[in-house]
Structure formats: C-alpha cells, structure tokens
Amino acid sequence: MSSLFREHRDIIERLKKEIGSESLIGYEIPRPRRIWFSVRKEKLVDAITHLVGEGFVHLSTITGLEGENGLEVIYHLNRKGLEASLKVEVPIKQPVLPTITSIIPGAILYEREVHELLGVVFSGHPNLSPLILPEDWPEGVYPLRKKWTNEEIKKKLLKGS
Amino acid sequence: MSSIIKIPFGPQHPSFKEPENFMFKVDGEYVVDVTPRIGYAHRGIEKALEDRTYILDLYLVERICGICSQAHTTCYTQAVEEALKVDVPPRAKYIRTIVAELERIHNHYYWLGIVAHEIGFETLFMYTWRDREIVMDLLELLSGNRVQYAMNMIGGVRRDITPEISSEIMKGVKVLGERMEYYKKICSNERTVLTRSVNVGILKTKDAISLCAVGPTLRASNVKRDVRADDPYAAYDEIPFHAVTYDGCDIASRIATRCDEVIESVEIIRYALGHLPTGSIEVIVSRLVPSAEIVSRVEAPRGENMHYLKSNGTDKPERYKVRAPTLANLTALCKMLIGGYIADIPVVIAGIDPCFCCMDRLTFVDVNNDKSWGWKGEKLRRYGIKWYKKQ
Amino acid sequence: MGLIKWARTKSPWLLHFNSGGCAGCDIEVVAASNPKFDIERFGMLLKGSPRHSDILVLTGPITFQIKDRLERIYNQMPEPKFVIAIGSCPISGGVYRGCYSVHEGADKVVPVDVYVPGCPPKPEAIIDGIIKVLKNYKEATP
Numbered sequence: 001m002s003s004l005f006r007e008h009r010d011i012i013e014r015l016k017k018e019i020g021s022e023s024l025i026g027y028e029i030p031r032p033r034r035i036w037f038s039v040r041k042e043k044l045v046d047a048i049t050h051l052v053g054e055g056f057v058h059l060s061t062i063t064g065l066e067g068e069n070g071l072e073v074i075y076h077l078n079r080k081g082l083e084a085s086l087k088v089e090v091p092i093k094q095p096v097l098p099t100i101t102s103i104i105p106g107a108i109l110y111e112r113e114v115h116e117l118l119g120v121v122f123s124g125h126p127n128l129s130p131l132i133l134p135e136d137w138p139e140g141v142y143p144l145r146k147k148w149t150n151e152e153i154k155k156k157l158l159k160g161s
Numbered sequence: 162m163s164s165i166i167k168i169p170f171g172p173q174h175p176s177f178k179e180p181e182n183f184m185f186k187v188d189g190e191y192v193v194d195v196t197p198r199i200g201y202a203h204r205g206i207e208k209a210l211e212d213r214t215y216i217l218d219l220y221l222v223e224r225i226c227g228i229c230s231q232a233h234t235t236c237y238t239q240a241v242e243e244a245l246k247v248d249v250p251p252r253a254k255y256i257r258t259i260v261a262e263l264e265r266i267h268n269h270y271y272w273l274g275i276v277a278h279e280i281g282f283e284t285l286f287m288y289t290w291r292d293r294e295i296v297m298d299l300l301e302l303l304s305g306n307r308v309q310y311a312m313n314m315i316g317g318v319r320r321d322i323t324p325e326i327s328s329e330i331m332k333g334v335k336v337l338g339e340r341m342e343y344y345k346k347i348c349s350n351e352r353t354v355l356t357r358s359v360n361v362g363i364l365k366t367k368d369a370i371s372l373c374a375v376g377p378t379l380r381a382s383n384v385k386r387d388v389r390a391d392d393p394y395a396a397y398d399e400i401p402f403h404a405v406t407y408d409g410c411d412i413a414s415r416i417a418t419r420c421d422e423v424i425e426s427v428e429i430i431r432y433a434l435g436h437l438p439t440g441s442i443e444v445i446v447s448r449l450v451p452s453a454e455i456v457s458r459v460e461a462p463r464g465e466n467m468h469y470l471k472s473n474g475t476d477k478p479e480r481y482k483v484r485a486p487t488l489a490n491l492t493a494l495c496k497m498l499i500g501g502y503i504a505d506i507p508v509v510i511a512g513i514d515p516c517f518c519c520m521d522r523l524t525f526v527d528v529n530n531d532k533s534w535g536w537k538g539e540k541l542r543r544y545g546i547k548w549y550k551k552q
Numbered sequence: 553m554g555l556i557k558w559a560r561t562k563s564p565w566l567l568h569f570n571s572g573g574c575a576g577c578d579i580e581v582v583a584a585s586n587p588k589f590d591i592e593r594f595g596m597l598l599k600g601s602p603r604h605s606d607i608l609v610l611t612g613p614i615t616f617q618i619k620d621r622l623e624r625i626y627n628q629m630p631e632p633k634f635v636i637a638i639g640s641c642p643i644s645g646g647v648y649r650g651c652y653s654v655h656e657g658a659d660k661v662v663p664v665d666v667y668v669p670g671c672p673p674k675p676e677a678i679i680d681g682i683i684k685v686l687k688n689y690k691e692a693t694p
Binding site for chain 3 (some may be wrong): 205209
Binding site (some may be wrong): 030031033034035057058059060061063065074076080081082083085104105106107108109110131132141145150 | 188199205207208209213243370371372373374386388390391392453455458465467469471479480482484486489491493
C-alpha cells in the first residue's frame with residue numbers, strides 16, 4: 001500500500017516542483033488510483049501541460065459546479081487507471097479560464113458544455129456556440145448555477161414566451 | 162469548381178433509434194465538414210438528481226439510458242458507497258459483474274444487428290436480434306425485467322442467483338458464445354461486409370488518443386485501455402480476462418473487437434458463476450451521505466462511463482455529474498466522417514455505437530417554438546437512403 | 553367493411569419516433585419486429601417516413617426541444633392516423649415528472665388513441681396496444 005501511494009506522492013511532488021508550491025493550493029489521496037489537486041487558475045495551463053507530459057493524456061471530462069466561493073471547474077485526467085482530478089476556482093463575477101484545447105484537443109466539447117451550463121468563458125476556445133441548449137435560450141440563464149432552480153427557470157421562460 | 166451542399170440528417174431518421182441531428186457539408190461524394198447538434202433527449206436529469214434523495218436518484222440514474230442501465234447504476238452505487246465508506250459483500254460484487262457482462266453481450270448483439278442493418282445485410286440483422294432474445298430471457302429470469310433490471314441498490318444487489326438460474330445462464334451463454342464465433346467468421350470473410358467495413362471510418366491511433374475516445378472505438382485503434390483492467394471495480398480484480406484490441410482503426414476492427422469482447426464476456430460469466438462467493442448480497446447503509454467528492458468509473462458496453470458525486474452530509478446530492486461514453490466519442494466521430502463518402506455516414510455513425518439519450522442529460526427547455534431551422538429531413542433523408550442503396 | 557378500410561386494418565404501417573426517451577421502450581418496439589414476436593405477420597412494418605405511416609408509435613417524454621419536430625411529423629402523416637403512447641413517459645412524464653424540460657404527457661402535444669403503460673412494456677403488450685387501435689378503428693366508422 002505504501003509503495004502504491006509513493007507513486008501518487010511522487011506525482012504530487014513533481015507537480016509542486018513544476019508550478020511552485022504556492023500555486024498548488026491543496027492535494028489529497030483519498031484512496032488508491034485517485035489524486036485530487038487544487039491549483040491557482042493562473043497556473044492551470046502549466047499544470048495540465050505538465051500532467052500530460054507525465055502520461056495523463058486522457059481527459060475523462062470537465063466538471064463544473066458552483067461552490068461556496070465561486071465556480072469550480074474540475075479537470076479529470078487519467079493515466080492507465082490512475083485518475084487525477086485538478087480543481088480550479090474562478091470568481092463568479094468574472095469566470096474566465098484559458099482553454100486547454102491546444103494541449104488536449106478532446107477537451108473541445110467538454111469546455112463548451114461547462115460554458116453553456118455554468119457560464120465559464122474559456123478564452124481561446126475555437127467555438128463556444130451552444131451545444132445542447134436551444135438557440136433561443138435566454139441570455140444569462142445558466143442552469144447549473146444555484147440561483148436558477150427549476151421554478152425560477154420555468155418562470156423566466158414563461159415570461160419570455 | 163465544386164460546390165458545397167449542406168445536408169441535415171435527423172432528428173427523425175429511419176436508421177437511428179434516437180433523435181439527433183448532424184449537418185453535413187458535402188462536396189460531390191465526399192463529406193467536407195460535419196456539425197453535430199445534440200440535445201433532443203435533454204431531460205434535465207443532472208438538475209433533477211440534486212432535488213431528489215439518493216434512493217430516488219437510483220431510479221432516475223437507471224433511466225438515463227435503456228441499454229446501459231446496469232453500467233449507470235453500478236457507477237452510481239459505487240460512488241455513493243465510496244462516499245459512505247461501506248464495502249459491498251463479495252457475492253454482490255460478483256452478481257453485479259455477471260449482470261454487467263450479460264448487458265455487454267446484449268449490447269454487442271444489438272449493435273451487430275444495427276450495423277448489419279446499415280450495411281444492408283438484413284439476414285445477419287435478424288439472426289443477431291433473434292439471439293439477443295436469449296440474453297434478454299436470461300436477464301428477465303435473473304431480474305424480472307428485460308430492460309431496466311433494477312438489480313443494483315446502494316449497499317449491494319436486490320436479487321440473488323439461485324443454482325437453477327445459474328445453470329440456465331450457463332446454458333444460455335454457451336449458445337451465445339458459439340453463435341458469436343460464427344458471426345465473427347462471417348464478418349471477417351463475407352465480401353459484402355468487408356467492402357463496407359474495411360478502411361471505412363478510419364480513426365488513427367494518435368487521433369483516438371488526442372481526441373479522448375473511449376471503449377471499443379479506442380480499442381479498435383490499437384490502444385489498450387479498459388477500465389475493467391486499469392481501474393478494477395466490482396469483481397474484476399479477481400476474474401482473469403483480456404482487454405481486446407485490434408489495429409485496423411476501421412469499422413471492420415470495431416466489429417472484430419466487439420465480437421471478441423462477447424466471447425470474453427462469456428468466459429467472465431462462466432468464471433464468475435463457478436466461483437460465486439457465499440454470503441449476503443447487501444449491507445444496510447445510512448440515508449445520509451457524509452461530505453465527499455468521488456469519481457466513479459465503469460466500463461459500459463460503449464466505453465468509459467464516468468460519474469462525479471459531491472455529497473454534503475444530507476440525503477440529497479449537492480452535485481452529480483454524468484459523462485456517458487458517446488459524448489467522448491463524438492469528436493472522434495466527426496474526425497472519422499470527414500473525408501469519407503456520404504454513403505458511409507450511417508455505418509460510421511452506427512460504428513461508434515451511439516447512445517444519444519446517455520449524452521443529452523441536462524437542462525434543456527424550449528418554450529419558444531418559433532425557431533425555424535432548415536429541417537428538410539424528409540426529402541434529404543430519402544436522398545441519403547437512395548444514394549446509400551446505389552453504392 | 554369497404555376495401556380501403558380492410559386494407560388499412562390488415563396492414564398498418566408504423567412510424568416509430570423517440571421523443572427524447574431513454575431508449576428502453578425503443579428496444580422493445582424494435583424487438584417486436586424480431587423473429588420472436590414478429591409483427592410482420594400482422595402486416596405491420598416499421599417504416600421510415602411519416603408520409604407512409606398509419607400509426608405513430610411514440611416513446612419517451614416529450615422534451616421541449618423535440619416538441620416542434622413531433623408536431624411536424626404528426627402533421628405530415630396522412631389521415632386516418634393514430635397515435636400510440638408506449639411506456640409511462642408519454643403518459644405522464646414517467647420518472648422524469650417534475651423535470652421542467654419535459655412535457656408531462658404526450659396528449660398535451662398530439663392526440664393519443666391508446667396508452668400502453670410499463671417501463672418498458674413488453675413487446676406482447678405493445679402488440680396488444682396496436683391491435684386495440686385497429687379494433688377501435690374497425691368498429692368506429694362504417
């Protein structure tokens with residue numbers, strides 16, 4: 001067990017060396033094959049580039065959610081069963097993150113989904129047009145944000161029709 | 162100077178059982194660009210999951226998709242059990258594995274029939290769908306329903322496998338394995354199938370990796386990645402099996418990969434039934450789930466299925482995210498279609514085994530229905546079929 | 553009974569449309585055309601075009617995005633036409649009742665003749681539903 005966790009700890013150490021310990025806000029190893037990192041958004045691209053270089057080439061998905069202090073975007077990267085989840089926080093008033101499609105082309109649809117449903121803007125993304133919501137969806141209604149409950153959205157749409 | 166024509170494809174289309182829309186730009190016979198437009202099966206599930214308790218969510222998660230229902234519920238119950246820090250009894254893990262493999266066999270037979278139907282090989286379509294009834298009868302015997310088995314619950318499984326059921330399953334899977342060997346021989350020797358599948362829908366290995374494809378689509382491009390082997394769950398760490406890969410990167414390889422996977426699944430089921438541990442099939446768990454963030458992954462028949470759970474100590478999830486395999490393969494699908502013939506479109510789309518209901522889960526409302534969008538589906542669908550028949 | 557009516561009841565052509573469902577009912581509808589259940593012995597075929605069909609076999613909760621297309625397909629079908637709602641979803645929204653991107657019942661969008669409950673209903677139940685539609689049609693008008 002300790003040798004298994006050594007692999008996880010080594011990954012954390014190398015990431016810390018790459019982006020600097022003040023940018024790696026936190027990390028956790030809850031169980032074998034799962035690592036959680038929290039990084040500052042300024043170092044997002046560097047962290048992803050480093051992890052891709054370490055072999056984490058497969059992006060399972062990008063999760064977006066509204067946390068207590070703003071919007072959280074989690075990048076789930078994978079290397080042969082080892083899942084590294086990288087969390088980044090953005091303020092709700094200015095939710096901007098750089099795109100990672102130049103590093104991992106497969107991120108293109110996941111970023112669009114998080115943009116549509118949560119309102120995070122991925123600067124540099126080739127095409128942030130609606131993927132799953134209709135073209136006439138009202139501006140500013142992000143379904144995954146807490147303030148847009150089922151009732152609120154229904155009210156807003158009935159007002160619009 | 163050749164002209165570019167736009168052809169919309171869907172959402173109602175005879176080849177696809179589910180609504181989706183693709184806009185193709187074609188130049189003569191070749192596809193130049195493709196824009197998928199998904200979202201017809203959006204039902205607001207991720208938002209609804211936050212409003213219901215964990216127990217009610219189980220029923221909703223199962224109905225994300227009719228065909229991968231066991232995969233979704235296994236992923237869900239695993240996530241919640243990990244947050245609860247409970248360990249499911251070994252017998253329950255084996256039963257989950259057996260049902261998951263039966264579902265894989267069901268899905269691959271269904272898929273083979275659909276691909277045969279797209280190619281025009283109606284006989285193989287009818288044969289595979291007749292054989293599919295064997296596995297559906299086994300699932301009905303085991304769980305009470307042909308589709309939506311409701312076998313999983315948080316803490317274990319709902320029903321046990323008696324020795325009589327076990328012997329029926331053994332008999333059934335033996336037939337299924339033999340028949341799949343025969344279909345594999347047909348698909349690798351029949352000229353009609355080979356003309357339509359060899360070097361069609363090419364997805365090179367480096368593209369498959371960089372576009373983050375999953376499942377048999379990825380394994381047919383020579384990338385050995387299978388969640389059951391890399392990140393074992395349920396009983397897969399105790400059952401020996403091989404992850405199947407082929408290096409053709411085309412539809413013929415995808416057919417071969419899935420045929421071999423069925424044969425592997427038969428072996429897994431046989432091993433699991435032969436080594437079924439004794440004991441209980443469930444543990445009682447608390448209604449309230451402590452705060453945690455969990456990532457749960459399973460290998461659904463179509464590829465890697467990933468769920469993310471954020472719990473907050475109450476009996477309802479704070480956030481639940483589902484990423485189904487078809488979304489991961491969509492970008493790779495667009496890559497495969499570009500440069501190919503129009504006539505190959507249905508086969509290539511069917512080749513990734515699309516499940517659009519798995520993909521379109523989130524909030525999606527359209528009260529304003531004055532959107533007029535060039536849906537000339539009827540006329541152009543007939544054009545697509547006629548063209549396809551001429552080839 | 554006239555010749556045309558006889559032909560219609562003896563050989564109804566079905567259009568299968570999934571209005572955003574989980575595909576569970578769709579598997580059972582296409583399983584009904586399998587050799588085991590074989591609706592072709594009743595003269596029924598699953599056709600691709602609304603203009604050729606007599607009966608619309610509807611599955612899935614009607615999502616808001618697809619409501620438009622469903623209405624268009626229904627309007628494209630020639631008279632006399634019938635609609636069968638398969639599964640709990642087009643009856644009341646099914647397990648998605650309460651999700652606001654879903655209509656709670658297909659009869660809010662198109663007139664439904666027969667409801668076949670189940671989640672999903674077995675192919676035998678689906679065939680029974682279609683036979684009921686034909687029986688009603690046969691007995692209704694001269």
